[in-house]
Amino acid sequence: MNYVKVVNSIEDPEPEGFLTSAGTQLALCCPDCGHGYSHVQAVYTLLGGDEGGTLYRGSHLVARETPYRRDALAVRVLGECGHRWDFVFQQHKGETFIRIDMLEPDKSGTVPKERVL
Numbered sequence: 001m002n003y004v005k006v007v008n009s010i011e012d013p014e015p016e017g018f019l020t021s022a023g024t025q026l027a028l029c030c031p032d033c034g035h036g037y038s039h040v041q042a043v044y045t046l047l048g049g050d051e052g053g054t055l056y057r058g059s060h061l062v063a064r065e066t067p068y069r070r071d072a073l074a075v076r077v078l079g080e081c082g083h084r085w086d087f088v089f090q091q092h093k094g095e096t097f098i099r100i101d102m103l104e105p106d107k108s109g110t111v112p113k114e115r116v117l
């Protein structure tokens with residue numbers, strides 16, 4: 001997989017910034033433009049510092065680190081709008097923080113095949 005650059009990190013995302021109503025259920029929406037159609041692509045481990053260093057079960061290692069001491073789990077999402085982002089679940093002193101790392105947009109115009117079947 002090619003390295004994908006983080007262009008903006010949203011440390012304290014408001015729920016209305018990444019959730020939308022889809023009939024009777026909540027659905028993800030693009031944190032950048034609000035578009036309501038998206039696709040989960042992959043799950044990654046972001047390596048932390050001295051208290052990290054192991055992959056979350058079922059995840060890949062992505063060529064990025066998290067600035068925290070513990071590892072983080074990232075769920076990569078591609079919006080049909082062309083934006084892509086990682087939902088990051090960051091362990092920190094017994095709490096799990098959520099942040100959104102906006103990634104450089106996909107310029108290929110196609111949905112990347114990041115899933116392994």
Ligand SMILES: [Zn+2]
Nearest residue numbers: 030033081083
């Ligand atoms: Zn978007």
